[in-house]
Amino acid sequence: MLLVGLTLLSGNARAAEPSYDDYVAQVKAGKLDIDYTAFRMAYAASPKYEPYGAARALIGQIKKAYVAGDCPAAIAHAKEVLEVNFVQIDAHMVTASCLKKAGNEEEARRAHAVFIGLVRSVLGSGDGKSPETAFVVIGIDEEYSVMAALSLTLVRQALINHGGSAFDRMEVKKRDSDEIATLYFNVDRLQAQMARTFQNQSPQKIQ
Structure with missing residues (x-):
């Protein structure tokens, strides 16, 4: 009975998580x-x-x-x-x-x-210094918002794969400096949503 009660409590806790x-x-x-x-x-x-x-x-x-x-x-x-x-x-x-x-x-x-x-x-969500400690974003706009918050401007961008995940590798610099640094943003959620969108499209729509 105790186990059942704990299971019900756990299920209720999950159900109580707020939606968007x-x-x-x-x-x-x-x-x-x-x-x-x-x-x-x-x-x-x-x-x-x-x-x-x-x-x-x-x-x-x-x-x-x-x-x-x-x-x-x-x-x-x-x-x-x-x-x-x-x-x-x-x-x-x-x-x-x-x-x-x-x-x-x-x-x-x-x-x-x-x-x-x-x-x-x-x-x-991370420090952005490596793929392993990348900032986790749910939109490209979040990348630019973070760069703006850190007073950084974009120099170059590349989409890379590492360890089974997708990352935007951003070469950035301070607005008053020419020194280049690299930031990593995990974009798995964006990539997964794009894949779902293509899967849901009919062949006629894709053409």
Whole structure:
């Protein structure tokens, strides 16, 4: 009986793990002290996960509007991105910055807290110095967000395989230096999602 009870408790614990939509609802309700790694991985495990989807094009529009100083347009594009991918780092960063400029300190603080939580989640997944200690990402945009957070610019990129996993090997440098360093990002989840997408396409669609 004890074993059965423990098994049931274990099963209930697994069932109680928040889904991606649960995390989104929590953050929108103001709960910011969440497990951001679990949040990111819940998105990657959800049917909404599209690392190569429409959000990628919108991210470019966010940055273009933000650099041009058009915060209303930047926030509007950020909202579009967050509707399909609420763990998109740059959307939260731009939202926080623009809201602060507009004097909306409380909403800016919340957006900034989510931005910091997501960046720290990626940075906490490794040190990026080798394939074995690579940063684990669920989107290409996370790679660029991390590089920006570390004040690095990309020099060269290559997709490599090592130990049965896929990695983006990024040669980077500080913005005020010519010294080249190398960072590794584990992209297994992106590669697996791409493979699933191709498998789900009919031969006619592929042609």
